[in-house]
Amino acid sequence: MTVALDTLSFPALGGTVRILTEGGDPDAAARARESVLDLHRRLTRFEADSELCRVNRDPRDRVPVGHLMLVFAAAAHWAGAMTGGLVDATLLDEVERAGYVESFDPDAAATWHAGPPSGQPKDGWLDIAVDVERSLLIRPPGLRLDSGGIGKGLAADLAAELLQRQPSWGIDCLGDLRVGGTNRLPRRIDVTSPDGDGSVIAVGSLIDGAVATSGTTRRSWGDRGEAHHLIDPRTGRPSDTDVVQVTAVAPTALEAEVRAKAALLSGAARAFEWLPDGGVVVGRDGRIETAEFDAAP
Amino acid sequence: MDEKLAKRIRAQARIEAKKRKVGAIRRGVAVMATALTALFGGLLIARSADQQTQSSAGTSDLASSDGQSSSFEFDDENESESQGVVAVPQPTPMTTSQS
Numbered sequence: 211m212t213v214a215l216d217t218l219s220f221p222a223l224g225g226t227v228r229i230l231t232e233g234g235d236p237d238a239a240a241r242a243r244e245s246v247l248d249l250h251r252r253l254t255r256f257e258a259d260s261e262l263c264r265v266n267r268d269p270r271d272r273v274p275v276g277h278l279m280l281v282f283a284a285a286a287h288w289a290g291a292m293t294g295g296l297v298d299a300t301l302l303d304e305v306e307r308a309g310y311v312e313s314f315d316p317d318a319a320a321t322w323h324a325g326p327p328s329g330q331p332k333d334g335w336l337d338i339a340v341d342v343e344r345s346l347l348i349r350p351p352g353l354r355l356d357s358g359g360i361g362k363g364l365a366a367d368l369a370a371e372l373l374q375r376q377p378s379w380g381i382d383c384l385g386d387l388r389v390g391g392t393n394r395l396p397r398r399i400d401v402t403s404p405d406g407d408g409s410v411i412a413v414g415s416l417i418d419g420a421v422a423t424s425g426t427t428r429r430s431w432g433d434r435g436e437a438h439h440l441i442d443p444r445t446g447r448p449s450d451t452d453v454v455q456v457t458a459v460a461p462t463a464l465e466a467e468v469r470a471k472a473a474l475l476s477g478a479a480r481a482f483e484w485l486p487d488g489g490v491v492v493g494r495d496g497r498i499e500t501a502e503f504d505a506a507p
Numbered sequence: 508m509d510e511k512l513a514k515r516i517r518a519q520a521r522i523e524a525k526k527r528k529v530g531a532i533r534r535g536v537a538v539m540a541t542a543l544t545a546l547f548g549g550l551l552i553a554r555s556a557d558q559q560t561q562s563s564a565g566t567s568d569l570a571s572s573d574g575q576s577s578s579f580e581f582d583d584e585n586e587s588e589s590q591g592v593v594a595v596p597q598p599t600p601m602t603t604s605q606s
Binding site for chain 2: 215224225232236273281282284287288329372378384385386389391393395396397398399400401402404406410421422423424425427455457506
């Protein structure tokens, strides 16, 4: 007897998204793919006609938006509130000032040059609100949103909802994973090195949940790779803590993504406070610390 | 203005700002978590309706022009003994890394 394994790979979110389904309805994977692509089209900051770019240009303080944008805005505020402002989706000015102005292949070397950092702490997330009944995004004009990691996490979570009835499935949105299935079988999760050589530094397993990895050694540029996409809202500059990579486990990919970033920005001494369901922390000195994760969080 | 008084006013302003932020954080976590859950549910319901419409119109297609679709099969370890038994596929390992 044989069972089918379907792998659907497609470009989205600035890389390659993969959807695995082991048995079940193959159309479910197609629907999950459409969900990811729809989110990409609406929330990318690299296409001028995306809903996100239109919102960021809108001079009104109350902007009529679609349902997905409301979800994203609520998630952005929630991420800021949960982390005391450590994860702030309103740092687009700072990201661009650091030099990240166009989409790029994370495996390729970027040649951008960073401008002078703002050096100013920011709490932009506090100014984001949503009026659900009127479908309005409320924020001061000029406060721009960056979908970034929150968008990736949401993409995985939304796609996951479309696969819930399948026997076994997994989604990989550029390192933000959601896994599950009615078979309730554990899936092995490999965590790779921040060196980008593909070597595995830790192994865990999940039945139903999410894992996300955040770090400063990829999507980096500058002569010594000192500029990267992960901005510390306390300084307005690229993060410069003693941690270079964090993997976080959580019930959803959005939460895993937010926890990983908060842990990285908190530094090695406090990183595990953000990882109650398990995770892996890699220090700048190469030290690897692991809180094991097995089965469902 | 007296320098000591100015310092005290600035310190008080910082404390008040911190209190506002803590209050906003507490409200934000509760309110936005509720809104997010409701919004998320609403989005899923809307999409489910869309997809049912699309499926009935025959627009679902696993293969895409811009993506890759691969499908392969692996043998169940107990193939010779498993006639009449529903195979349970072992989940394929996945990898998480920085993007």
